[in-house]
Amino acid sequence: MRSPLAWAGLDESSSVRGTSTPLHTPPHPSTTIMPPPSDIVKVAIEWPGAFPKLMEIDQKKPLSAIIKEVCEGWSLGNHENFALQNADSTNFYITEKNRNDIKNGSILRLTTSPSQMAAQLHERIQSSSMDAKLEALKDLANSSRDITFAQEFINLDGISLLTQMVESGTERYQKLQKIMKPCFGDLLSFTLTAFVELMDHGIVSWDTFSVAFIKKIAGYVSKSAMDTAVLQRSLAILESMVLNSQDLYQKVAQEITIGQLIPHLQGTDQDIQTYTIAVINALFLKAPEDKRQYDESSVNILDCPLTEMAHILAQKQLRSIILSNVIRSPKPINDEMAHQLYVLQVLTFNLLEDRMMTKMDPQDQAQRDIIFELRRIAFDVECEPNNSGSIEKRKSMYTRDYKKLGFINHVNPAMDFTQIPPGMLALDNMLYFARHHQDAYIRIVLENSSREDKHECPFGRSSIELTKMLCETLKVGELPSENCHDFHPMFFTHDRSFEEFFCICIQLLNKTWKEMRATSEDFNKVMQVVREQIMRALTQKPNSLDQLKSRLQNLSYTEILKIRQSERMNQEDFQSRPILELREKIQPEIMELIKQQRLNRLCDGTCFRKISSRRRQDKFWYCRLSPNHKVLHYGDLEESPQGEVPHDSLQEKLPVADIKVVVTGKDCPHMKEKGALKQNKEVLELAFSVLYESDEYLNFIAPDKHEYCVWTDGLNALLGKEMTSDFTKSDMDTLLSMEMKLRLLDLENIQIPEAPPPIPKEPSNYDFVYDCN
Numbered sequence: 001m002r003s004p005l006a007w008a009g010l011d012e013s014s015s016v017r018g019t020s021t022p023l024h025t026p027p028h029p030s031t032t033i034m035p036p037p038s039d040i041v042k043v044a045i046e047w048p049g050a051f052p053k054l055m056e057i058d059q060k061k062p063l064s065a066i067i068k069e070v071c072e073g074w075s076l077g078n079h080e081n082f083a084l085q086n087a088d089s090t091n092f093y094i095t096e097k098n099r100n101d102i103k104n105g106s107i108l109r110l111t112t113s114p115s116q117m118a119a120q121l122h123e124r125i126q127s128s129s130m131d132a133k134l135e136a137l138k139d140l141a142n143s144s145r146d147i148t149f150a151q152e153f154i155n156l157d158g159i160s161l162l163t164q165m166v167e168s169g170t171e172r173y174q175k176l177q178k179i180m181k182p183c184f185g186d187l188l189s190f191t192l193t194a195f196v197e198l199m200d201h202g203i204v205s206w207d208t209f210s211v212a213f214i215k216k217i218a219g220y221v222s223k224s225a226m227d228t229a230v231l232q233r234s235l236a237i238l239e240s241m242v243l244n245s246q247d248l249y250q251k252v253a254q255e256i257t258i259g260q261l262i263p264h265l266q267g268t269d270q271d272i273q274t275y276t277i278a279v280i281n282a283l284f285l286k287a288p289e290d291k292r293q294y295d296e297s298s299v300n301i302l303d304c305p306l307t308e309m310a311h312i313l314a315q316k317q318l319r320s321i322i323l324s325n326v327i328r329s330p331k332p333i334n335d336e337m338a339h340q341l342y343v344l345q346v347l348t349f350n351l352l353e354d355r356m357m358t359k360m361d362p363q364d365q366a367q368r369d370i371i372f373e374l375r376r377i378a379f380d381v382e383c384e385p386n387n388s389g390s391i392e393k394r395k396s397m398y399t400r401d402y403k404k405l406g407f408i409n410h411v412n413p414a415m416d417f418t419q420i421p422p423g424m425l426a427l428d429n430m431l432y433f434a435r436h437h438q439d440a441y442i443r444i445v446l447e448n449s450s451r452e453d454k455h456e457c458p459f460g461r462s463s464i465e466l467t468k469m470l471c472e473t474l475k476v477g478e479l480p481s482e483n484c485h486d487f488h489p490m491f492f493t494h495d496r497s498f499e500e501f502f503c504i505c506i507q508l509l510n511k512t513w514k515e516m517r518a519t520s521e522d523f524n525k526v527m528q529v530v531r532e533q534i535m536r537a538l539t540q541k542p543n544s545l546d547q548l549k550s551r552l553q554n555l556s557y558t559e560i561l562k563i564r565q566s567e568r569m570n571q572e573d574f575q576s577r578p579i580l581e582l583r584e585k586i587q588p589e590i591m592e593l594i595k596q597q598r599l600n601r602l603c604d605g606t607c608f609r610k611i612s613s614r615r616r617q618d619k620f621w622y623c624r625l626s627p628n629h630k631v632l633h634y635g636d637l638e639e640s641p642q643g644e645v646p647h648d649s650l651q652e653k654l655p656v657a658d659i660k661v662v663v664t665g666k667d668c669p670h671m672k673e674k675g676a677l678k679q680n681k682e683v684l685e686l687a688f689s690v691l692y693e694s695d696e697y698l699n700f701i702a703p704d705k706h707e708y709c710v711w712t713d714g715l716n717a718l719l720g721k722e723m724t725s726d727f728t729k730s731d732m733d734t735l736l737s738m739e740m741k742l743r744l745l746d747l748e749n750i751q752i753p754e755a756p757p758p759i760p761k762e763p764s765n766y767d768f769v770y771d772c773n
Helices: 063-073 114-124 130-143 147-155 156-168 167-173 181-199 211-222 228-244 246-255 259-264 271-284 315-326 335-356 366-377 391-404 413-418 423-437 438-449 458-472 497-516 520-539 545-553 557-570 575-603 681-686 704-716 727-747
Strands: 040-048 053-058 082-086 107-114 606-610 615-626 631-637 654-655 659-664 687-691 698-699
Touching: 053 063, 053 315, 063 082, 063 107, 114 130, 114 147, 114 156, 130 147, 130 413, 130 458, 147 156, 147 181, 147 458, 156 211, 181 228, 211 228, 211 246, 211 259, 228 246, 228 271, 228 413, 246 271, 259 271, 259 315, 271 315, 271 335, 335 423, 335 458, 366 391, 366 413, 366 423, 366 438, 391 438, 413 458, 423 438, 423 458, 423 497, 423 631, 438 458, 438 497, 458 497, 458 520, 497 520, 497 545, 497 557, 520 557, 545 659, 557 654, 575 615, 575 727, 606 698, 606 704, 659 704, 681 687, 681 704, 704 727
Parallel strands: 040 107
Antiparallel strands: 040 053, 082 107, 606 615, 615 631, 631 654, 659 687, 687 698
8 A cells, every 4th residue: 555645646846856756657648737726635544443544635624524524434423523633643633723734645543532532531540440540641641732632621620630639539549559659650640740731731720729739749749759750740830830820839838848859959860950940949939029038047948948948049058959969960961950050040149139229328327337347347447436536537537548448439438339239239248358358358458558549449439330240240130031051150159159259350350450550540441351351251161269260360451452452353353445345345245155055055955843832842854945946845754864855755845936925933823823932932043934825834943043044044045035144144254254364365465376285295204203202
């Protein structure tokens, strides 16, 4: 029997290979071959115990009429109880909404309707037989990925049934658990898997769950010897509860403590560690402002509820556990773990936002005492009695010392901290530096107070501006990005990492000031150089604060000047009129070269993954442009190709002339579908679609950013539109710079040969070689 693809009659375009290779007996020469109507799709339909049926589906007919026709072909009555589904790994049902996704050569399966299937599974999972219940829950966990089935099962109050089974149903088997522990673990695992899959569709609100259910899920997390699959799904459920409901956040936070989560971080399973940190991040993110600060000295960390744990994230036990068991684990950190660590880093730094946005109250004696403490430490001034000297004398002495400390307002330094940001955070950093790095603090203050007024580096003003710069660099107060993985291991190596970071950078600033021989007029220039030094050091991702110091030590002002000079020489920075005219002349040639490269890559083709709900990667499809640039050929593949995909295996065709427009990102049809943005945010930037004919579309999700740029550029080039990707800009800059430099060599009478120089003959001996050993 012929395969459905061969039966579908999709042959190769003669424009690709010069001759067509039909899969049917060629028609008589006088017969005119007409293309099949666009509404007719040729498919194969399976039914257990019968030969597959090859038929044409008219997309204009109601789906119920098509199902009735299929049932009648196999003499099956009650066609209302049947449905069609994809015969692939997804087993998703065909509905009126997704029927247009059916392609020529697809294999479908006639099966029980979703309502019937939901009713059967609803009954089967309540079976008294452990084995029957387990098989039913396996089927339910698999079927629940399909939103069509999920809707029907939820309509039968299936979510409530699953929650009841979790709350009380599994307790029937507690006595059997010792002798049937593997079966019990599987039973619970599939129950929770089905629950997660059903809730992921967003049909049911998270606010509907009882405290008993939350306690049961929290109990699975707190148990030390719990099945890995059960623990993973329980953590995922807790995270979703917290993120989707403020009321559930309160209930979950009352059930979970740090002590219950730490053992999961100390394990070796990185997935469990990732889910654990995700739960911590979710609770941290949802914690009310008044719960984010507390006196950690009066609390036992292991019994600390997560409603009060935000500030404790920076404390020694949890931080050191994450550092030793996750960051310094021999296993490489995957992208999801890197993202969760980045979120944890951002949320921890966001604890500084309150101080950063708090102005100093000049009338607050406690705050003014901090400035007095800075003065005392710097100059070792004993507290004078109130009656020592006149008021004018004391004011004069204070003004002199505040000037040495580098404050802008010498009379009332409190006014320097009324700017937000950085507000009181700058004063906090200065006090931390003075107390914990006292020798360095005193040295900086005395060193600068002994210089000429023009050359002194003002410690107070520098600290305020540096704190503001560090807050901008670390984006204090901003919510974490959903796609970022940029965490810095060094910030997990110290309990007060931000303050230590400041102490390192303020010493760097003083060192750079001296190297630049700066004056007060150069303050902004110095800050620019310091910012560059810090950013270049951070891009190297130092593993510790000591490593950061070493990197900054190597990035002296002299080294920064060398780097700038090198970058300036590598950049095309000629602004004279003749050179600008030459650039304009060369640019169209380079753009045409880039265009040809893009089209050649499209002719080679690319393998794309099909991504369904919950980010599952099911199978592949391939798309390529014909050599004459007139047709896009594409088709499904069972697995990723290891070499060139032959044209005759790509059965689908799309004439380039039919393409109307190329859309990207959120404008793509497959990114507008319900839940798509939520489930596929990580691929949103890789999505693009080709719209053609009457609102038909071909959807792509590129395997990476490079392929995305190649395909969007190539398709826009085919349509005569501008190529605007970042990849094109980079290629243009590189090729244009190289071409300019080659052409400008002629100005120095340097001739570029047409052919490369010949390779010289081998010498008769190698006696001239000196052996260094």
